Amino acid sequence: MKKYMVIYFLISISNLYCQWEFVGLDSLMVRQMQIFGDTIWAGTADLYYGSQITGLYRSTDKGKNWAQVDTSLGNGDITALSFHPYNHNIIHIVKGTLSYTIGGYYHRSEDGGKTWTKISIGEYGYGIKWLNISPFNYNKIYSVDAINEDVFKSTNGGNDWNLIGSFPASSHGRFVAFNFSLAKDSVLYAYDDVQFFQAFYKSTDDGYSWHYVGTPPLGITPEISTDNELECKVYMESYFITDNCGLSWKRVDSSATPASSYLSLYIDKADSKLYLMKTDGIYVSDKQTINWQKLSGSESLPLQRDYQPEDIGRLKNIFLVGKTMYVGTTSGIYKKTDITNVKDGNTFENISYSLSQNYPNPFNPTTKIKYTIPQSSFVSVKIYDLLGREVTTLVNKEQSAGNYEVNFDGSKLSSGIYIYTIRVYSPGRAGNFVDNKKMALVK
Numbered sequence: 001m002k003k004y005m006v007i008y009f010l011i012s013i014s015n016l017y018c019q020w021e022f023v024g025l026d027s028l029m030v031r032q033m034q035i036f037g038d039t040i041w042a043g044t045a046d047l048y049y050g051s052q053i054t055g056l057y058r059s060t061d062k063g064k065n066w067a068q069v070d071t072s073l074g075n076g077d078i079t080a081l082s083f084h085p086y087n088h089n090i091i092h093i094v095k096g097t098l099s100y101t102i103g104g105y106y107h108r109s110e111d112g113g114k115t116w117t118k119i120s121i122g123e124y125g126y127g128i129k130w131l132n133i134s135p136f137n138y139n140k141i142y143s144v145d146a147i148n149e150d151v152f153k154s155t156n157g158g159n160d161w162n163l164i165g166s167f168p169a170s171s172h173g174r175f176v177a178f179n180f181s182l183a184k185d186s187v188l189y190a191y192d193d194v195q196f197f198q199a200f201y202k203s204t205d206d207g208y209s210w211h212y213v214g215t216p217p218l219g220i221t222p223e224i225s226t227d228n229e230l231e232c233k234v235y236m237e238s239y240f241i242t243d244n245c246g247l248s249w250k251r252v253d254s255s256a257t258p259a260s261s262y263l264s265l266y267i268d269k270a271d272s273k274l275y276l277m278k279t280d281g282i283y284v285s286d287k288q289t290i291n292w293q294k295l296s297g298s299e300s301l302p303l304q305r306d307y308q309p310e311d312i313g314r315l316k317n318i319f320l321v322g323k324t325m326y327v328g329t330t331s332g333i334y335k336k337t338d339i340t341n342v343k344d345g346n347t348f349e350n351i352s353y354s355l356s357q358n359y360p361n362p363f364n365p366t367t368k369i370k371y372t373i374p375q376s377s378f379v380s381v382k383i384y385d386l387l388g389r390e391v392t393t394l395v396n397k398e399q400s401a402g403n404y405e406v407n408f409d410g411s412k413l414s415s416g417i418y419i420y421t422i423r424v425y426s427p428g429r430a431g432n433f434v435d436n437k438k439m440a441l442v443k
Helices: 001-017
Strands: 020-024 029-036 040-047 054-060 078-083 090-094 105-109 117-118 128-133 141-145 152-153 162-164 175-180 188-193 198-204 213-215 222-225 234-236 239-240 260-268 273-278 281-286 319-323 322-330 332-336 366-374 378-383 390-399 401-408 417-427 432-441
Touching: 029 319, 029 322, 029 332, 040 078, 054 090, 078 128, 090 128, 105 128, 128 175, 141 175, 152 175, 162 188, 162 198, 175 222, 188 222, 213 332, 260 319, 260 366, 273 319, 366 378, 366 417, 378 401, 390 401
Parallel strands: none
Antiparallel strands: 020 332, 029 040, 040 054, 078 090, 090 105, 105 117, 128 141, 141 152, 152 162, 175 188, 188 198, 198 213, 222 234, 234 239, 260 273, 273 281, 319 322, 322 332, 366 401, 378 390, 378 417, 417 432
């Protein structure tokens, strides 16, 4: 009896692992990936600082054999990888100077990686953390640096670069995320995080001017993803979605994965599906109704080990070829050939919180602040000055679901900009919610 139990256990383990086939690049972290026919391109990194030779690798036989194509640039990780859509010999990469870095230099090849040209972007030339090609004009390329958190644009294929977005600087935890619309040319989005003030911006003229839209969700490491069908549908990681260009956000999280961490999001344009990589596996959902289902066996992939916060927003390591999925992990590439349709399961509602702009604004000396909570929660509403010092607490108690209005009296304060913040601690699948907005006291 024990003999049969052991044999059955071994067969079960074998079936689990055979669902995902190892493709190659063992022990290398694959951060970026592109596939054209039988050719696989992989941008790699090494979290062990020198034990592996990192850079851009290519296989022309579906992963059987691999060769590094950027050896002339030295050892270094790949932060970004983009190809001209019709001429795959034109390659754009960002490569660091170490085996693992958060940014690097921009390089371009026009002969499939045989030779490379290094082109400086911005004040320092180094530290580019994000780069991608516009889907509307293939000579138009956008980038973001990790030093000043500035957004740059090239209109001649990467030869020259111009600053198009420089958001408010701060020495207290500043971060900028950026992406362009996949549905309408010249529409750009940016997220700016400056200590107690998070802002979502939109440009409709290709970056010549930017308009503040509102305050995005807090408590996440931001990555902006855009939809190819709707101009104003934007994803912030996989947890929040807006259908109105950022005026309001809906949380669409999965209670099936509360302890796992977000890694990357892949939007399948052809099949209207979302593929979410988290540290406990890969999930799939239809775009219209968020219904996360874990792909069988994906929990066995090496996803949990060694990912860093700096990787969020840079991981482009899920790629679909028909029904075959390729996944770049912390130890090589795997594939699954039988990705099937989403089945019925637990559907997670779009749970909406809201914090309204105070009225009147500017005010002197009183103003009203309105907010909405969808279920019984512990609510905290506080006022801060621009230095992050707490001014007063307006609400700090349990409240039932509903619409609320609270008055703020600034008669004892000096004129200036203040920030009001709501924090909601909710049981169940609604999770926690944090939002803030600026208001002006003018005496």
